[in-house]
Structures are given as C-alpha cells and as structure tokens.
Amino acid sequence: xxxxxxxxxxxxxxxxxxxxxxxxxxxxxxxxxxxxxxxxxxxxxxxxxxxxxxxxxxxxxxxxxxxxxxxxxxxxxxxxxxxxxxxxxxxxxxxxxxxxxxxxxxxxxxxxxxxxxxxxxxxxxxxxxxxxxxxxxxxxxxxxxxxxxxxxxxxxxxxxxxxxxxxxxxxxxxxxxxxxxxxxxxxxxxxxxxxxxxxxxxxxxxxxxxxxxxxxxxxxxxxxxxxxxxxxxxxxxxxxxxxxxxxxxxxxxxxxxxxxxxxxxxxxxxxxxxxxxxxxxxxxxxxxxxxxxxxxxxxxxxxxxxxxxxxxxxxxxxxxxxxxxxxxxxxxxxxxxxxxxxxxxxxxxxxxxxxxxxxxxxxxxxxxxxxxxxxxxxxxxxxxxxxxxxxxxxxxxxxxxxxxxxxxxxxxxxxxxxxxxxxxxxxxxxxxxxxxxxxxxxxxxxxxxxxxxxxxxxxxxxxxxxxxxxxxxxxxxxxxxxxxxxxxxxxxxxxxxxxxxxxxxxxxxxxxxxxxx
Numbered sequence: 380x381x382x383x384x385x386x387x388x389x390x391x392x393x394x395x396x397x398x399x400x401x402x403x404x405x406x407x408x409x410x411x412x413x414x415x416x417x418x419x420x421x422x423x424x425x426x427x428x429x430x431x432x433x434x435x436x437x438x439x440x441x442x443x444x445x446x447x448x449x450x451x452x453x454x455x456x457x458x459x460x461x462x463x464x465x466x467x468x469x470x471x472x473x474x475x476x477x478x479x480x481x482x483x484x485x486x487x488x489x490x491x492x493x494x495x496x497x498x499x500x501x502x503x504x505x506x507x508x509x510x511x512x513x514x515x516x517x518x519x520x521x522x523x524x525x526x527x528x529x530x531x532x533x534x535x536x537x538x539x540x541x542x543x544x545x546x547x548x549x550x551x552x553x554x555x556x557x558x559x560x561x562x563x564x565x566x567x568x569x570x571x572x573x574x575x576x577x578x579x580x581x582x583x584x585x586x587x588x589x590x591x592x593x594x595x596x597x598x599x600x601x602x603x604x605x606x607x608x609x610x611x612x613x614x615x616x617x618x619x620x621x622x623x624x625x626x627x628x629x630x631x632x633x634x635x636x637x638x639x640x641x642x643x644x645x646x647x648x649x650x651x652x653x654x655x656x657x658x659x660x661x662x663x664x665x666x667x668x669x670x671x672x673x674x675x676x677x678x679x680x681x682x683x684x685x686x687x688x689x690x691x692x693x694x695x696x697x698x699x700x701x702x703x704x705x706x707x708x709x710x711x712x713x714x715x716x717x718x719x720x721x722x723x724x725x726x727x728x729x730x731x732x733x734x735x736x737x738x739x740x741x742x743x744x745x746x747x748x749x750x751x752x753x754x755x756x757x758x759x760x761x762x763x764x765x766x767x768x769x770x771x772x773x774x775x776x777x778x779x780x781x782x783x784x785x786x787x788x789x790x791x792x793x794x795x796x797x798x799x800x801x802x803x804x805x806x807x808x809x810x811x812x813x814x815x816x817x818x819x820x821x822x823x824x825x826x827x828x829x830x831x832x833x834x835x836x837x838x839x840x841x842x843x844x845x846x847x848x849x850x851x852x853x854x855x856x857x858x859x860x861x862x863x864x865x866x867x868x869x870x871x872x873x874x875x876x877x878x879x880x881x882x883x884x885x886x887x888x889x890x891x892x893x894x895x896x
Contacts, residue, residue, distance in 0.1 A: 410797075411797055412501065412794075412795045412796070412797050413795050416490075417490065417492060417493055417795075418795075419487065419488040419489055419644075419791060420488040420489075420644040420645060424571045424645065425488070425571075425644075425645050425646060425647045426571045426572070426574070426645060426647060427571070427574070427642070427645040427646050427647060427651065427652070428647055428648075428651055429651050429654055429655065431574050431645075431651075432642075432646075432651060432652045432654075432655035432656070432659070433655045433659045434574060434577045434578055434581060435577065435642060435655065436655050436656070436659040436660045436663050437577070437581035437585075437659070437663055438577050438580055438581060438710075438713040438714055438716075439632070439635055439660065439663070439664075439714065440470075440659070440660060440662070440663025440664040440665075440666070440667055441581055441584055441585060441588065441663050441666070441667045441710065442584065442667065442710045442711070442713070442714040443689060443707060443710055443711060443714070444631055444714065445663070445664050445667035445668045445671070446588070446667050446668065446670065446671035446689055447671065447687060447688060447689070448466070448627065448628060448631055448664075448668050448671070449462055449463075449466055449667075449668030449669060449670075449671035449672040449675070450671040450672060450674070450675035450686075450687035450688075450689075451627075451687050452465060452466075452624045452627075452672070453605055453672060453675050453676065453685065453687065454675075454685055454687045455620065455623075455624070456620060457617075457620055457621065457624060458605060458606065458608065459602060459603070459605045459606040459672050459673070459676050460606065461617065461620075461621055461624075462624065462668075462672050463665075463668075463669055463672060464621065465621050465624030465625050465628065466624075466628060466664065466665050466668045466669065467661070467665055468625050468628075469624070469625040469626075469627075469628025469629055469664075470628060470660065470661035470662075470664040470665045470668075471661045472625075472628075472629060473628065473629065473632045473635075473636055473660055473661065473664060474656050474657045474658070474660040474661045475657070476629075476636040476774065477635070477636045477639045477652075477656040477660055478639075478652075478653055478656045478657060479778055479782070480636050480637055480638070480639045480640065480774060480777060480778065481639030481640050481642070481643035481652055481656060482640075482643075482781070482782075482787070483640050483781055483787075483789070484639060484640025484641065484642070484643035484644035484646075485640075485643040485644070485646050485649060485650070485651070485652055485653075486649075486787065487644075487789060487791060488644045489640060489644060489791065489794065490638075490640055490641040490644055491507075491508065491511070491637065491638040491639075491640050491641050492504065492508050492641075493794050493795075494640050494777065494781075495507045495508055495777075496794045496803050497780065497781075497785070497789055497793075497794060497803045498776055498777055498780040498781075498810065498813050499776075499809070499810050499813045499814075500803060500804065500805040500806075500808050500809045500810040500813075501794075501796075501797050501801060501803060501804055501808045502797075502807070502808030502809055503805070503808060503809040503810050503813065503814065506814075507637075507773045510769050510770070510773070511634050511637055511638055511770065511773070558708065558711065558712075561708070561712060562712055562715055562716075565712055565716065566716070570642075570645065571645055573716065576713070577713055579709065580709040580710060580712060580713035581713070583705060583706040583709040583710070584706040584707065584709055584710035584713075585706075586706055587706030587707060587710075588667065588670050588706075591670070591674045591689070591692075592670050592673060592674060594674075594696075595673060595674045595676075595677035595678060595681070596673070596677065598677065598681050599677040599680050599681065601677075602673050602676055602677065603673065603675075603676025603677035603678070603679060603680050604676060604679060604680050605672075605675070605676035605679065606676060619843065619846060622846060622847055623846040623847075626767060626846060626847055626848060626849045626850065627767075628664075629767060629771075629849040629850075630766045630767030630770070630771075630848070630849055631766070632664070633766055633767050633770035633771060633774065633849065634766065634770055636774065637770055637773055637774050637777065639652075639656070671689070674689075674692070675687055675692075678692055678695075682695055682696075689707065690707065767824075767848045767849035767852060768821060768824045768825060768828055768845075768848045768852060769821065770849075770852075771820065771848065771849040771850075771851070771852025771853040771856070772816070772817045772820030772821050772852045772853070772855070772856035773817065773856075774852075774853050774856075775816075775820055775852065775853040775854065775855070775856030775857035775858075775859075775860065776813050776816050776817060776820075776856050776857070776860045778853075778857060779816075779856070779857040779858075779860040779861045779864075780813070780860060780864075783861050784860070784861060784864045784869070784872065785872060788872075790802060790803075790871060793871070802870050802871030803871070805869070805870075810869070812860065812863045812864055812867065812869060813860065815859070815863060816856050816859040816860035816863055817856060819855060819856065819859040820851075820852045820853075820855040820856025820859060821852065821856075823844055823851050823852075823855060824844055824845050824848040824851055824852060826841040826844075826845075827841040827842045827843070827844050827845025827846070827848070828845050828848075830842055830845075831845060
C-alpha cells in the first residue's frame with residue numbers, strides 16, 4: 380500500500396471515530412445535515428411543559444445580563460423611572476418576538492439550525508447560526524468568572540497581577556477558566572433533562588437578588604437618589620436615550636428570541652411555550668432589571684459611587700461573598716446553557732452535536748476578549764446595540780419567510796437533503812434573496828456603529844440611526860425580503876405539509892423513528 384493510500388485510510392478511520400454517537404435502532408443516519416440533535420424532535424424527547432418554560436424564562440430573565448441592563452441605563456444618564464419604562468417596553472417586545480420566532484419549533488419540532496436552512500439555503504445556513512452563537516458566550520463566561528472570584532476572593536491577595544493592558548485581572552482569568560470547567564461538566568446533561576438544574580439556578584440567583592435588594596432598601600429606606608434626580612443622557616435628549624435603552628434590551632435578548640425554536644421544539648404539546656413567552660419573559664426581565672436599578676441607586680447613596688456591575692458592587696461591600704457569588708455563578712451557568720449550548724449544534728452535523736459545539740464555543744469565548752466590552756456603561760450598551768445590527772436582520776428575514784412568504788408551510792424532509800433535489804438548495808446551497816435582504820437591513824445602521832466605536836461622543840444622523848438599530852434592522856429586512864420574494868418567488872412555495880405527527884397532525888417521512896431515539 381502506498382503512503383498516500385495509507386494516509387487516506389488513516390484519515391478516514393480517524394473521521395469515523397470522531398463522528399457523533401447515533402442511537403440504537405435509529406431510523407436516521409449521521410451525515411453532513413443530520414444527527415440526533417438536528418432531526419425533528421421525537422415525541423419521547425418533548426419533555427418541556429408550561430412550567431418548564433416558566434423556569435426557562437427565570438433563567439433567561441433572572442440573570443446578570445438583566446440586572447446589568449437596568450443598572451447600565453442609570454450609568455448612561457437615565458433616571459430610575461425612565462430606565463424602568465425602557466425595560467417594560469423592551470421586555471414586552473422580547474416576549475412577542477419569542478412567540479413569533481419560536482412558532483416553527485413548536486409546530487414543526489425543528490431547531491434554529493434547521494430553520495435557517497429554508498431561509499438561507501443548506502450551505503448558507505452556516506452564516507446566521509455562526510453569528511448567533513458568537514454574540515454572547517464570551518461575556519457570559521467572563522461574568523461567570525467574576526462570580527468565581529467572589530467565591531474564591533482570597534485569590535485576589537495572592538495573584539494581584541493584571542493582563543490585557545490592565546483591563547483583565549489575573550484572578551478574573553482564573554475564575555473564568557474554573558467557570559468553563561463547570562460549564563463543560565454540566566453540558567453532559569441532555570437539554571431535555573435540564574429542568575431541575577434550571578430550578579436550582581433560579582432559586583440560587585433569586586436568593587442573591589433578594590439579599591441585595593434587602594441590603595439596599597434597609598440602608599436607605601428608599602429607592603435611592605436616582606429616583607429623584609434629573610436625567611442627564613450621554614447622547615441626545617431623553618427620548619433618544621430611552622429609545623436607545625429599549626434598543627439595547629432587544630439587542631441583549633436578540634440572540635435568545637431569534638433561536639427560540641431551539642427550545643420550543645421540546646414542547647410536550649402545542650402552545651406550551653406561549654404563555655411563558657408572553658408573560659414570564661417580560662415579568663422576569665423587568666423584575667431582575669428593576670432590582671438592579673434599585674440596588675444601584677441605593678448603592679450610590681451608601682457607597683458614594685455609581686457601580687453598575689454586581690460583582691464590583693459585591694467586592695466594594697466586602698460582604699455576602701460566598702452565597703452571593705454562588706448565586707451569580709449558578710445564574711451564569713444557566714444562561715450560558717440557554718443561549719449557547721443548544722444553538723451550538725451547527726451544520727457540521729456528522730462531527731458536531733450540541734455538546735461538542737458548546738466545547739468549541741467555550742474556547743472561542745475566551746478568544747473573543749469579552750473583558751474589553753465591559754470597560755464602561757456606554758461601551759456595554761454600544762456592544763448590545765451592535766449585536767442588534769446583525770441579529771435584527773436575521774429575525775426580520777426569518778419571520779418574513781416563515782410567516783408571510785411561506786405562510787407557515789414547510790417541507791421538512793428537504794431541510795436534510797444537501798443537493799439539487801431539495802427545494803431549499805437554491806443556488807449552490809445559498810439563497811441569494813436572504814443575503815440581499817440581510818445586507819439591505821444591515822447597511823443603514825453599520826456606519827453609526829463604526830462612528831460610535833471611533834468617537835463615542837459623536838452624534839449625527841448615522842449615530843441616531845444606530846441607536847434604533849434593532850427596529851431599523853428587523854423592519855427593513857422584513858420588508859426587503861418580502862418584496863424580493865414577491866418579485867422573484869423562491870422555489871417550493873406551493874409545497875404543502877405532507878407529513879403526520881400525533882400531536883400536531885403532521886408526518887415526518889424518513890424521520891419517523893422508534894422510541895429509542
């Protein structure tokens with residue numbers, strides 16, 4: 380046997396060994412488009428009930444992101460009542476978008492990765508999946524590392540050095556690494572069995588929030604000075620600052636709303652996620668962020684400094700270290716799983732499932748230098764709005780395609796065929812209509828992001844457009860995609876639902892499988 384043949388044999392053997400596991404007696408096969416985590420969710424794995432989605436939104440809403448969102452708006456120059464109004468409006472819109480984007484998962488039992496294929500093409504689906512995965516993981520892990528620091532505060536006295544030009548403390552990096560070890564261990568639990576860990580996480584962080592709120596109100600006997608003082612927005616007037624705040628809320632939860640089908644596919648019956656999405660989502664976000672506002676306002680009176688990050692506040696208090704830090708770590712573990720673990724089972728289906736995708740994101744999260752995003756409140760809000768620039772057009776295209784162009788009609792089997800026989804193959808696996816609509820939706824807000832990044836004090840028409848990036852992106856891309864498809868209809872629009880499911884009156888053709896899956 381020649382050297383080239385031996386090398387080819389060894390490579391093929393290695394690739395065979397690293398293929399993702401397949402269930403016994405499975406009716407599907409691992410290939411470039413299919414694995415256990417990508418097939419339409421079978422009935423026996425649909426374990427999420429109404430209360431399960433309420434707990435899901437306790438994780439998504441009662442978290443450091445929500446707490447920091449409220450306190451950051453204060454640091455941006457809004458008063459506490461103005462910040463709360465922003466949160467209420469933004470959180471309600473988050474709930475509505477969650478229902479709209481999660482409908483295909485609830486109805487067809489497919490996740491965001493597969494849902495991207497009918498809009499973007501079988502190969503083009505890489506693009507929205509990758510962008511969505513990389514938006515939040517690093518920041519969530521950095522905050523988890525900060526929680527580890529609170530748990531192991533004595534490290535600060537032993538390792539005082541700084542990294543990354545003084546922005547990153549060595550002890551923070553160590554905490555981040557410890558956090559990732561815990562995250563990777565928990566990722567061994569299948570998504571359909573995460574309800575109980577989610578309950579523990581919600582209770583632990585809920586206790587931290589109650590403790591901070593009790594400390595703040597007891598020491599000030601009020602909501603703090605920020606409920607009385609006049610607003611002083613960093614940019615523009617009060618109206619623009621509040622719109623920017625609403626936009627930041629949507630940008631912060633844009634990845635979660637866009638990928639709702641990753642979780643609604645686990646629903647045990649129709650409409651199980653809807654109540655939680657419409658009511659629990661806004662309630663949890665508003666509750667946590669409002670507590671963040673009250674604690675930050677009271678802390679300014681007590682400490683004399685506006686501290687918008689809870690970890691820095693706990694460090695300044697030099698109290699509640701262990702239990703508060705444990706609650707924060709639990710919250711971050713939960714939100715990292717919710718936002719990133721399920722979405723990470725991307726299109727290299729033969730070799731990357733949910734668990735392996737999460738491992739890859741863990742590495743890339745550190746490489747993204749998340750500590751650079753959290754240097755001040757203005758930078759943090761800019762980053763959140765920057766996420767909206769890319770995520771909002773994806774959302775607009777997904778909703779326009781599924782709800783308007785296709786009218787909730789899909790041919791599921793073709794989402795797993797990677798050649799011309801699939802109606803979702805388009806041109807060489809890419810859907811040019813979606814790409815064109817995304818470019819059109821992104822273009823109006825991109826210059827404002829560039830200008831703001833270079834000069835945070837700039838304030839012109841482009842910057843003002845950037846301050847409403849999520850609204851502009853979702854509306855422009857939605858209308859653009861609909862008009863493009865009206866002028867040039869994509870193939871397969873007349874194809875109906877030709878499959879049956881016991882719970883929804885549908886059938887999955889080749890994906891009908893045995894209970895062992």
